[in-house]
Amino acid sequence: MxxxxxxxxxxxxxxxxxxxxxxxxxxxxxxxxxxxxxxxxxxxxxxxxxxxxxxxxxxLSSKIMAENNEDCEIAIVTETEEVVIHEELAKSFEISLDFIFEKSKEVYEKQLLRTIKLYRKNKKIxxxxxxxxxxxxxxxxxxxxxxxxxxxxxxxxxxxxxxxxxxxxxxxxxxxxxxxxxxxxxxxxxxxxxxxxxxxxxxxxxxxxxxxx
Incomplete structure (x- = not known):
């Protein structure tokens, strides 16, 4: 099959x-x-x-995962700090927009900026x-x-x-x-x-x- x-x-x-x-x-x-x-x-x-x-x-982009479910992708932040949210999942898990944007900022600063630096030496896309x-x-x-x-x-x-x-x-x-x-x-x-x-x-x-x- x-x-x-x-x-x-x-x-x-x-x-x-x-x-x-x-x-x-x-x-x-x-x-x-x-x-x-x-x-x-x-x-x-x-x-x-x-x-x-x-x-x-x-x-480059990074996934934002639900607070209590590391397999559940609720948003994406790209290297230009654009954020797109899976609204249905956010609502069903009762995750606030404030949490998502706060988490996105954290992921961007701690993960994505580091990857940008390594990949294209801090140059823009x-x-x-x-x-x-x-x-x-x-x-x-x-x-x-x-x-x-x-x-x-x-x-x-x-x-x-x-x-x-x-x-x-x-x-x-x-x-x-x-x-x-x-x-x-x-x-x-x-x-x-x-x-x-x-x-x-x-x-x-x-x-x-x-x-x-």
């Missing part, structure tokens, strides 16, 4: 499956900045950026002013990180913001489509388990791996 659910052998295969979906020829008529929205999205975004002949970068931006990830679970990255790209002055991901839950599609200019995906599923479930081999990628890219 599990074997039937596997759609991608690895990230490289997923990247080339995405390239089959993307309108590469028409996209090449303009310049693009391709941004990975997670460490796992970096190998895929790198392949796509090379095919597009575009600039490549990684948009690529200039996105009037640029076409393609945000890429290995898959979406809740879509919260992607939404935060879309918001960040828009606020950094991007001319257009599109999203490309191999796999995502059907329920996430309308939300992403409502805030992005275009959404490209290989597979959407009504009963989504988690990203790893749909890859035969999804090796963990950490910060040291990212530096090699």
């Amino acid at each position: 599990q074997h039937e659910q596997i759609y991608f052998k690895n990230r490289e295969v997923a990247a080339f499956r995405l390239l089959d979906i993307l309108p590469i020829d028409s996209m090449k008529l303009e310049e693009w900045t391709v941004l990975a929205t997670s460490y796992g999205g970096v190998p895929i975004a790198k392949i796509i950026s090379q095919k597009l002949g575009g600039n490549f970068d990684l948009m 690529s200039n996105l002013e009037n640029k076409n931006v393609l945000l890429v990830d290995e898959g979406l679970n809740t879509g919260l990180t992607m939404m935060a990255c879309i918001k960040t790209a828009i606020n950094l002055g991007a001319k257009s913001v599109s999203v490309a991901t191999p796999i995502l839950p059907s329920a996430t599609v309308p939300t992403i489509e409502s805030i992005a200019d275009d959404l490209y995906f290989v597979k959407k599923l009504d009963h989504f388990v988690f990203i790893d479930f749909y890859y035969d081999k999804l090796e963990n990628i950490d910060f040291e791996d990212i530096k090699k890219f």
Whole structure:
């Protein structure tokens, strides 16, 4: 049963499956900045950026977890301090907005700033002013990180913001489509388990791996 659910052998295969979906020829008529929205999205975004002949970068972010449940992601803070909240979860856990913003500030200052310093030596993310931006990830679970990255790209002055991901839950599609200019995906599923479930081999990628890219 599990074997039937596997759609991608690895990230490289997923990247080339995405390239089959993307309108590469028409996209090449303009310049693009391709941004990975997670460490796992970096190998895929790198392949796509090379095919597009575009600039490549990684948009850094951190998860904010519920106070009493370290597996429950209630918000995302990006490297520009944009915060996107999973409002339904926050309400169901009765978590105040004050707590979330306070926690976001703490995570930003203690974790994210350190990562920014290590990754790009305190430099800001690529200039996105009037640029076409393609945000890429290995898959979406809740879509919260992607939404935060879309918001960040828009606020950094991007001319257009599109999203490309191999796999995502059907329920996430309308939300992403409502805030992005275009959404490209290989597979959407009504009963989504988690990203790893749909890859035969999804090796963990950490910060040291990212530096090699």
